[in-house]
Amino acid sequence: MKKWIASVTTLLCCLLTLGTFWPKTTSAQQQTLNLYIWSEYIDPDIITAFEAETNSRVVVSLYESNEDMVAKLQGGGVSQYDIVVPTDYIVPNMLELGLLQPLNKDLIPNFSNLGEKFVSLPFDPENTYTAAYQWGTTGIGYRRDRLPEDFERSWGLIFDPEQQVGPFVMIDDMRSMIGAAAIYLGFDMNTTVPSELRQIQQLLIETKRRSAGLIGGVGGKNQLVSGTANVAIVYSGDALQAAEETPEIGYFVPQEGANIWLDTLAIPARAPNPELANRFINFILEPEIGAQLSNYNRFATPNAAALPMIEPEDLENPAIYPDEEILAKLTYSSVLSGEEMRLIDALWTTVKSS
Template identity: 80%
Template sequence: MKKRIATAVALLCCLLALLFFWRLGTAARKQTLQLYIWSEYIDPAILTAFEKATNSRVVVSVYESNEDMIAKLRGGGVSQYDIVVPTDYVVPNMVELGLLQPLNKNLIPNLRNLDEKFVGLPFDPENTYTVPYQWGTTGIGYRKDRLPENFERSWGLIFDPKQQYGPFVMIDEMRSMLAAAAFYLGFDPSTTVPAELQQIQELLIQAKRRSAGLIGGVGGKNQLVSGTANVAVVYSGDALQAAEENPNIGYFVPREGAHIWLDVMAIPAKAPNPELANRFINFILDAEVGAQLSNYNRFATPNAAALPRINPRDRQNPAIYPDETTFARLKYLKVLSQEQLRLVDAVWTAVKSS
């Protein structure tokens, strides 16, 4: 009897030991964060630091336009990715389509670090679904060594054949290019008036035919650096990165006005690891990390606590942090209804197929 008891106890101890080590192994197993983000938009060192801090692994996938990102989510990516980085004006449509889930603000105490002017904006008034990531403008990058000193700082470099200085490229991003054409024509950058959209369509088609093409994301920046293009429609931070590679590259906000945008972090509705996603958002909002992010990619930070840590040269650069005169020419794009989106999408389809 004692032998049987001893055997049973020994077996029980073995089972408990196996259970203990199984749980220990499970706890130690690295979690994976699937990050879906614009190309060249985060310092790899930040990802390494997050992996170390959370015993996790970050897998990065990239896109070059909001339209591509939304199409991917609608095609099944909503259950594949943990973090996406959309631009402000597409957020309401993503919520309407059921692509995003509410944030767990209990896991994001660093929300307190945000600048008040980037909190509670109309596209997400309670910041239920999004947290600011970076902000900037969409303007014109150019080669200083190939344009005359006294050229007109206008969207005419793209849309007026008389102001064309050699090859130029347009950005393959629907709302940005429609807004650029609208600014040049004197229209609201978010116009959906049919007659105005027709003029925008004709202007974009003419420009596209004279251009070296529509290029997504950082493509315009790379064309400027290589010298393939003399002028390009680019995001402000990309132009500044290009200037680091080639000092002959400049950037300006056209006199007619330009699009100011805010990219935000959000969690897809069926993210496989939402808790880790919330912790990633909180990590990015840390003051030191926020400054590291903007010092790396040369876009402006919405993180007030990070501002004192921004490279002084960047902090004083009006291409990154516009002065009051320039800021007055900037406009956020309005949120469009599904019907309005169909109108502008039809224009963009006609442009791309021309």
């Protein structure tokens, strides 16, 4: 009987000890990072590596435009997601709406790996809220097998009915699309002059009626791959990914100029797991991971420490890393005031509903 009592006592002690540690183990296993990101914009192996390093689980949700992302955050997503990936121009508007929280730089020592051209930019001067993720251009993807060899590398391929060669698609990206029309008309890409905006609006409406529609994110790339479109306004890396699937696809920055953009990593104001979010940003900024990311999605890296590990053919490709001649023709979307944004929003709403 004494042996039996001793055995039961020992068992109870073991159970109590296990109970003491069990909640901590379960909690660690159940850490979840909710990542809200553009389609096809991160190597799944990077996510797997982060999960293994942090003993966490990453849940990925997708969007196709900055405006969709902001609307989702305003609709309650600000307390559902831990990481979002906004483009430079939308960050000030997100801050005005109270949608982002400051980064914890103590948890992001790899922030120092970013190149000097990609920090302290006007949309977030102290990098209080954002860290650079990837950068690229918005230009024209096309089917080499369906266009004449001597076609003009111009926005006219989209905006001039006489230069149109078969079906084409526009991109559902407000600032890029309005900026492209502005450049084609000879205006500043970031114009908010009412008389110029009216001309831009009319051009976009007329162009949309000839097009196969406005498609967000990787939609234009997919239209080129499937052959549904001969020409599409696309992001640089998407076109290069498409060319891997279909070598007949090419990409160029129009001779008139185009939009250069920087996508960033940011943490929503009421993120469920901000500590893990900061650790994720630090992970992405590791040199090896930064190189792996850009080698995967064919966009340019802002991570200076990653450059030696970028595929040599990509570093030499002006469609990914533009030369000085092309860079001189590229313009960032500027930070607009609330009133200026209302003008742009009204223009875009009219175009999309026409």
